[in-house]
Amino acid sequence: MARAVLDTLLRVAVVLLLLPALVAAAFTPADDYLVLCGTAANATVDGRTFLGDDGLPAAAVLPAPRGSEASASAASGSDDAALYRSARVFAAPSSYTFAIKSPGRHFVRLHFFPFRYGSGDLAADAEFSVSAQGLLLIDGYAPANGTPAVREFSVNVAGGTLAVAFAPAAAGKVAFVNAIEVVSxxxxxxxxxxxxVSPMGRYAGLSTQALETVNRVNMGSPKITPRNDTLGRTWLPDEAFLVDSSVTVHRDVAPSKLRWTPGLATPETAPGMVYATATEINTNLVSASTISVQFNMTWKLQAAPGSAYLLRLHFCDIVSKAANGLVFNVYVGGWNVLPDYEISRDTFSVPAVPLYKDFVLSAKDAKGNITVSIGTSTLGNAYPDGVLNGLEIMRMVGSTGGGADSSQSGSKKKTVTAIIAGSAIAGVITVVMAVALIVLMLRRRRKKPEKKPSSTWVAFSESALGSRSHSRSFGKSSSAGARNNTVTLGQSAGAGYRIPLAALQEATCGFDEGMVIGVGGFGKVYKGTLRDETQVAVKRGNRRSQQGLNEFRTEIELLSRLRHRHLVSLIGYCDERGEMILVYEYMARGTLRSHLYDSELPPLSWKQRLDVCIGxxxxxxxxxxxxxKAIIHRDVKSAxxxxxxxxxxxxxxxGLSKTGPELDKTHVSTAVKGSFGYLDPEYFRRQMLTNKSDVYSFGVVLLEVLCARPVIDPTLPREMVNLAEWATQRLKNGELxxxxxxxxxxxxxxxxLKKFVDTAEKCLAEYGVERPAIGDVLWCLEFALQLQEASPDSSGTDNTQLVHRSTSKFHRNQSTVSDGTEATVAANLGDLDGMSMRRVFSKMVNSEEGR
Structure with missing residues (x-):
């Protein structure tokens, strides 16, 4: 372990040392032809000068035969309108031949804008194909009326010339082009x-594959023009491609903060503006869900069927505060191509390092649309987040159902060889695994296995929760035979019963949707009435959820041994036929949240709110x-x-509760669980749970009670979205x-009000050691209630005497309480801000548990 850490540190040091040396001059193309067709005039667009083909030296560009020149009567109205005021029209096959100084990969960009000229109309007359070096780039192209188009290709030029040929599709049809770029x-x-993508594997032969750019998208930023791209590319903003923009937010940093790293992306891979901006999952939208809920953002892009595609996804972690805090899933279509991907693994935990990932989608899987999604990870300790900086989709020219270009025989042979070799290896592995499985089964037959808890659902009657029978009647099902299956979950009478499924179906009218009173991550909650007229809340779990199974077990095991007037009582449970049903006492007034906001219920008074918080x-x-051992709730919230x-x-x-630390420990390490807006930031950072995590969450509830607004509200201005952050800032500014x-x-x-707010602020301290214990919080809330009830309007007695009388029971052993003044009471209670009455008040609270 130590060696691995040392190795990582050394790699990081090497990267940091190389960063200054990485800043190099911008790429200079050896071949850089920018041609304006059908004219002798020149035009400057995005800082690049296009030369009219009539004025070019024959050695450089040879448009032969010349065809016909056409001039537009008006510009196209696009940003690069100067490229579309003229065109060269061909009535017969013709070509441009470019002298190539440096063989290798080149961009070939063809600009088309059909317009009316003289007696002709290119939108009606044009239908043609385009090829380069014998490779068909465009087949049967018929341009859309009045719409400029750019077709960009990356081709591998092997010789000293590159011929771009245009051929009309039939007699009476013409070919045309407005501008051509040939750039190394x-x-x-x-x-x-x-x-x-499907199946997962490796594709070989991309270095010689011709590619056509279908989409080039920059996440979270305006359009990037060739002026800001060293390779003259255009990057469109991603808003038009997002399936649901409301689930995303845009992030950006200064491009100077990027750390270009050898072996990963370069400024030629994508300009810095692409990596300095990002679209991120708006995790604030899942405030009502637990932290383990999955959340996706998706882009949908059109792609013609019948071809394979290269997808390039650009990543740069500009959103994390910690170097290794970003984990997410990457999907192409329905395939998870990067499960639980952690950017920091590829960047040696150095933040803001640009990189990219390439994927090949076969022709059989490209069916008209390509979707790319970023989804939250299912890992227990992963914060639900995700980011994407850029996306490129390129058609593999000449490709078929999933191999390399048919013209690249060498690459195809490599692919076939790899498949054969892979199949042989897979066969050997299969045989070895089969033999190992047989040996393992034989060993198990010889040795009687011990019973162990299954990872799938088993009835609790088979667990160690108890087996004593009770005779409580739940209807027809509670016959003698049914009673034999009724077990207790704890030692005290009434701690919980196993209730027959038939009784619960009867109580809820067959789990009728009209009986639903709530829906949560575990499942739906129904109102029910048992045959003895007991009203109950029936929580029916999702049978396919492993997380639901864990929560089911936890609730039964905890509530079967916990009884308190301020904890919802478990009446029973049902595990028949794989069901996971919990039955609680019915709480007629519903959730605290519903009385604070987002409902038609009248507002609670301040005294009612204090009573609720105290309870x-x-x-x-x-x-x-x-x-x-302390029990830590882990999901304290108004709901x-x-x-x-x-x-x-x-x-x-x-369901998310955990047994707390031993007496000689201060925390229990566990995967982070909880609800957005309520989650203890220290617990999230360190994954070390303490009872102070509950205190933090309860502090957020206190703010909800005070402000009567959601803890996360994405409809508000950015600085107001998070209740805890907004409220604490307002309090610091004296804007209570x-x-x-x-x-x-x-x-x-x-x-x-002051006592209540002071208490909430202390609960929300950044570090747990600075937060009060829940007993101290309880004492302060009781005191806030006494201060409220001390109003002259509520009693004819003197305020200070009422405060003294109502609080003196906390000080039966304190001889210093004597003069009845509020100042003396406060002094004898200790420093209220210091929360020093924990032990005295804890005794009082423990004594009332049996009520």
């Missing part, structure tokens, strides 16, 4: 091999302190705080009044 580009712009804090305090008929709060949803829910702001006593 680096031979290593395209490597010889690439990864195939939730009591539930969390019991989780953290009620057993030898998981439920209210009963009397608005008493209870904490719910323990601007964030309080205006529906109740006039009813809050300033002292109560």
């Amino acid at each position: 580009h680096p031979d290593d712009l395209f490597a010889d091999t690439a990864q195939t 939730a804090a009591r539930g969390l305090h019991y989780l953290h302190t009620g057993s030898a 998981n705080i439920l209210l009963d008929d009397s608005f008493m709060a209870k904490v719910a949803d323990f 009044d601007s964030i309080v829910d205006q529906r109740i702001a006039g009813s809050i006593r300033p002292e109560s």
Whole structure:
């Protein structure tokens, strides 16, 4: 391990040392022909000068026969309109021949704009083919009326000349061209091999393959013109290709921050402006989902069927704050071509390093549209994010169902040889695996295996959760035979029962959609009524979800041994026929969230909000302190705080809960789970979970209660999207009044508000050691409630006496509480901002658990 780390550090050092030497002069093409056809005039477009073909030396360009010159009566209206004011028209096969100084790969760009001239109309008269060195580039081209078009090809020129030939399709038809570019580009712009999409493998022969650019897209930036590309390329912005732009955000950095690295991308691969901009998954949109939910952004691009395509994806991590924080999936069509791809692995953990990945999509899989998607990783510790900087799609000219160009016999032979060799190796491996499997099975027959928990769902009756029978009636199914299958999940009576599936179907009218009262990551929640008139909430899990299975087990194992008036009680469960159903007490008032925003319910009063927060804090305090090992909830949010008929709060949803650290440890290492907007930043960075992670999440809930707005709202201005960031900044600026829910702001006593806000701020401290324990938070909320109730409007007694009377029970052993003033009470309670009353208050809370 140490050696691997040392090796990585050395590689990073080498890269950093080479960075200054990498800054080299821009690529200068040996051949650079920019020809304006059908005229003697010149034109300058994007800083490049096109020379009229009438004025070119015969040794350089030979348009023979000349054909007919045509002049447009008006410009095309495009940015490069000067290229389309003239054209050379051919009524018979004709060609341009270019003298090549440096054989190798060249861009051939052909500009077309059909216009009316004299008595002719190119849009109606033109239909032709174009070839270069005998390779058919364009077949049966009929230009669209009034639309400029550029057809770009990369061809490998072997000799000293390059002939670009135009041939009308039939008698009466003509060929034409407005401008031609023949420009050298680096031979290593395209490597010889690439990864195939379906099936996964290697494609050989790209270095000699002719390519036509179909799309060249820059993510997150305006159009890049040839003026800003050393190879004269045009890059279109990606908005027109995004399937759903609302799930994306654009990022950018200064191009000077890029770290060009030897062996990866160069400024000729793509200009710096491509790598300095990116489209990123807008992860704020999944605030209501858990962090493990997958999320994709997709681009759809047209591509004619019948050809294979080379896809080049450009990456540069300009969004991560940590060098190795970006992991995501890359899809081409329905294939995951880069599962759990981590850019830092290719860049030696150096940020902002440009690189690219090439993929070949066979003709049989290219069916008119090509989709490219970036999706969040399914790894447990991966933050749901993803990024793409650029995308190029190139048609492989002359390609068929998935091999190299048919004209490249050498490459084809290599591919066939590779397939044969691969098949032989695969056959050998298959035989070896078969033999190993047989040996393994024989060994297992000789040795009786121990029973181990299966990774797939097994009934809890086969687990170690208990087997004592109970006789509670759930309807027809609770006969003597059914009672034999009813088991307890804990030692205390009523801790939980296995409920027959038939009873739950009856209670929910066959899981009728009209009975649904909520939907979450685990599954749907139905309202039900058992035969004894008990109202219940029935949470039915997704049977195909392994994550759902884990949550199912966790809820049963925890709630079967936890009983507290501020925790939602588990009534029973069902595991028949592979079902994962949990049955809870019914909470008539729903979630705290629904009473704060996004519903028609009337707003809760400030006192009601304080009561709810206190109840939730009591539930969390019991989780953290009620057993030898703390239980960390991991998904504290307003949607998981439920209210009963009397608005008493209870904490719910323990599917992500973890047993906390031993007494001699401070944390438990675990994959990051939680909900966006509520997630403890320290837990996310270090993957080290403590009970202070719950405190942070609860601090966000306190802000929700105060502000009555979602924790993530992408419809707001950027600085307001994240509630915690926006609210804490406003508080630092002394703008408390601007964030309080205006529906109740006039009813809050300033002292109560200040104590509440101070408590929330301390919960949101960046580091866990700076946050109070949940018991201290609970004490401060109780105190905020007493300060609110101390109002002259709510009692005829003196404020300070009421505060003293209501808080003196916390100080039965404190001899210093004597004068009844608020100042003395505060002093004897300790420094309120210092949260020093944990042990005293914890005893009070623990004593009320049995209520």
